[in-house]
Amino acid sequence: MQKLSEKEVRHIAKLAQLPLSDEEVRTFAEQLSETLDYIERLKELKTEAVQPTYQTTGLKNVFREDEIGPCLSQEEALQNSEETYKGYFKVKAVLGPLNP
Amino acid sequence: MKSLRDYKEIENKMALNELTIVEAREGLKEKRFSAVELARDCLGAIKKIDPRVKAYVTVDEERVLKESKAVEKKLSELPLGGVPIAVKDNFLTRGLRTTASSWVLENYLPVYDATVISKLKEAGAIILGKTNMDAWAHGSSTETSQFFPTHNPWDLERLPGGSSGGSAAAIAADLTIGAIGSETAGSIRQPASWCGVVGLKPSYGVVSRYGVIAMASSLDSPGPMTKTVEDSRLLFEILRGRDSHDATSVDFRPLPQKPFRQVRIGVAPQYFPAEMDEEVKTMVKEAINLFTGQGLATKEVRLIDPQFAIADYTVLQRAEVSSNLARYDGIRYGRDRSFFGEEAKRRIMLGTYTLSAGYYDAYYLRAEKVRALLCHDFEKVFQEIDVIMAPTTPSTALKLGATKGHPMFGEVQDMLVEASSIAGLPGINLNCGFTKKGLPVGLQIIGPRFSELLLLGMAQMYEKATDWQKRKPSLN
Numbered sequence: 226m227q228k229l230s231e232k233e234v235r236h237i238a239k240l241a242q243l244p245l246s247d248e249e250v251r252t253f254a255e256q257l258s259e260t261l262d263y264i265e266r267l268k269e270l271k272t273e274a275v276q277p278t279y280q281t282t283g284l285k286n287v288f289r290e291d292e293i294g295p296c297l298s299q300e301e302a303l304q305n306s307e308e309t310y311k312g313y314f315k316v317k318a319v320l321g322p323l324n325p
Numbered sequence: 326m327k328s329l330r331d332y333k334e335i336e337n338k339m340a341l342n343e344l345t346i347v348e349a350r351e352g353l354k355e356k357r358f359s360a361v362e363l364a365r366d367c368l369g370a371i372k373k374i375d376p377r378v379k380a381y382v383t384v385d386e387e388r389v390l391k392e393s394k395a396v397e398k399k400l401s402e403l404p405l406g407g408v409p410i411a412v413k414d415n416f417l418t419r420g421l422r423t424t425a426s427s428w429v430l431e432n433y434l435p436v437y438d439a440t441v442i443s444k445l446k447e448a449g450a451i452i453l454g455k456t457n458m459d460a461w462a463h464g465s466s467t468e469t470s471q472f473f474p475t476h477n478p479w480d481l482e483r484l485p486g487g488s489s490g491g492s493a494a495a496i497a498a499d500l501t502i503g504a505i506g507s508e509t510a511g512s513i514r515q516p517a518s519w520c521g522v523v524g525l526k527p528s529y530g531v532v533s534r535y536g537v538i539a540m541a542s543s544l545d546s547p548g549p550m551t552k553t554v555e556d557s558r559l560l561f562e563i564l565r566g567r568d569s570h571d572a573t574s575v576d577f578r579p580l581p582q583k584p585f586r587q588v589r590i591g592v593a594p595q596y597f598p599a600e601m602d603e604e605v606k607t608m609v610k611e612a613i614n615l616f617t618g619q620g621l622a623t624k625e626v627r628l629i630d631p632q633f634a635i636a637d638y639t640v641l642q643r644a645e646v647s648s649n650l651a652r653y654d655g656i657r658y659g660r661d662r663s664f665f666g667e668e669a670k671r672r673i674m675l676g677t678y679t680l681s682a683g684y685y686d687a688y689y690l691r692a693e694k695v696r697a698l699l700c701h702d703f704e705k706v707f708q709e710i711d712v713i714m715a716p717t718t719p720s721t722a723l724k725l726g727a728t729k730g731h732p733m734f735g736e737v738q739d740m741l742v743e744a745s746s747i748a749g750l751p752g753i754n755l756n757c758g759f760t761k762k763g764l765p766v767g768l769q770i771i772g773p774r775f776s777e778l779l780l781l782g783m784a785q786m787y788e789k790a791t792d793w794q795k796r797k798p799s800l801n
Contacts (some may be wrong), residue, residue: 241677243670244663256732257675267636267691277693280543281749282530287572301436305658314656
């Protein structure tokens, strides 16, 4: 039984940008391990010689002409945001001062 | 089919919400009633009965009546002119709140329509309201909606199934004329089965996903949920087709038709697992016998054990979900990620893990290979037979609360539909009777890609020979 450690769970949560409480980390460690166990049975199938597929339509390289068509106005695009500033979305600062 | 006398009775009772799409169109064209009257009856039924069923998340009465009035003059030219359609709340409807039954999007007001919605509107349909679902479509019960669970009209203490539970319940309870749902693996067929309605999952790519809140991009398939097979066909014809906004969409090229008597039916013992409900097993077998009674040949076929499809689907879906839900950062729309429910968090976590460095090969890549195996398995089997018939679900509707403490609940409930979804195949659910407890039992017919017309034809044949759809839940 492969068990996820709480450290691993915290790492995944960071990758997924999910804020988790300590309680949630504990619960998920158990539940996710349960699910992973279930998935283990996929090993019973012979897949060495199989080509993987991620789609069922057989489509390839679907392009269109590089022509501008109708699209959302800036106002519409900003409409559902709580924090905007002069036509921009406001986000947390990514870059900070060199010597904080 | 209702007789003219039944029809008159319905109109006299002013219960126009009980009509099918085809009947509603006839009545509207012959001016026996107006679009506004039809809308009013639907809205009235919702007011009276939905407090107990809770199929709807949003109903904008004023808008519905306004649109119904506006369409009156153009009724005859438009194939769905004046017909109220309930839409699952993961389809973006411009100016009408769309939530995916989640707290993150509780106040989201879309600025564009999904292609499915545009097509419905172009055809003159009235968007009656947005129906409840498992939050983000993560479920097979509608119990994980972050707002409230929907109740099965056949037994209000039971679940309608999911994730298109609201749409299924609305159809079963005559709270709408037609409805739209979506299926990633089971989300149309399973609630259709638990609610006794017709649910068609089209071949992947045949109906555009543009404007549908994404769950698993290689699996999501929007489709109709209706009272009759004829209605299903009508909606399918309107919705299908390649969309320039959806690069994974394809034109519907129906398979060449063969006379029904020559259709070969495949029955796989793997799809009648030992642990499934005996009554369901018996009733589905009886339903299949109806076809053999009409002269069709059945053949036993072998399919890969559905247990593998469950595991495969779990990986594929959660991986794609973790990617698709990354966009909800609370910056451009919606609330931040702390508002995700437990189920969403669980799925995002598992998906992230299976895609992360060091684990991708063991999980996701392996799952893609199994996916190929499942596709080949069906291809092989469809060389000997034309359709597969099986139960849609291993049991009938379960009680509210059944999902608690079972992280794999949905996957197990959907075990008989996952493989066909993974392979991008179409499937239809139809009601094939009621158990002793009065719960609907679903028969599903699965076919190769682009066999929708064959599936609809087979379903219609069954519907004509039986009258399960005359029975209605007692909600008055």
